[in-house]
Amino acid sequence: MERIKAVFNWSGGKDSAHALLRAIESGRYEIVALLTTVNRESRRSTMHGIPLPLLRAQAARIGIPLHEVALTPAGDMADYAEAMRRTAEHFKTLGVTHSIFGDIFLQDVRKYREAQLAPLGITVVEPLWGRTSEEVMGEFLASGLRTVVVTTMADILGADAIGREIDPAFVASLPPNADPNGENGEYHTFCYDGPIFRSPVPFRLGDPFRRSYDVRLDDGSVRTYSYWFADLGAI
Incomplete structure (x- = not known):
């Protein structure tokens, strides 16, 4: 059976790695690239804050080329949509007909992806x-x-959760209001080893640091979100 040409949308975290593993195991897809979006200034992934050298190290050990899309730090959804449209058109010229993601149940996110990609x-x-x-x-x-x-x-x-391995003990320690997979943004991860990798990805965690961001909501009000980050880096 001829495999379907696809691009995989790579965040570097656990759900992305899990979905990639399932896609590979299905035997249905020829995955031509791992697509990742990075902040043009910080050179870190836009979703998980993973440094570009580590994203490249993951891809090298997986054995699938990394396709990097640099985004403007203060860009809006229109900027993102345009960048992804150009990227999708590039992959169409390579015969790609499918785009693989690691979402679980966020219906609005899936609808947005389908609305952007279906016309292409x-x-x-x-x-x-x-x-x-x-x-x-x-x-x-x-x-x-x-x-x-x-x-x-x-x-x-x-901050005490930073650097913890995702294992049964971690899942059991999550508060009742947290999704086990962090699907609502409760936590993000870096995947460094497992059956999709030829060898483990070496990395350092560093000391956790905290940052806050003001986000304007649909009703015009502003809400402040605070996060703890690992000072993640390559070795």
């Missing part, structure tokens, strides 16, 4: 979709993938 003739694939958070976490823990926490929402998890 690209189908969205979600290998983890349709399961509960508990089911996905159980599958992840059984997968052999290894990740550490690199970002937390300060009002849900503190």
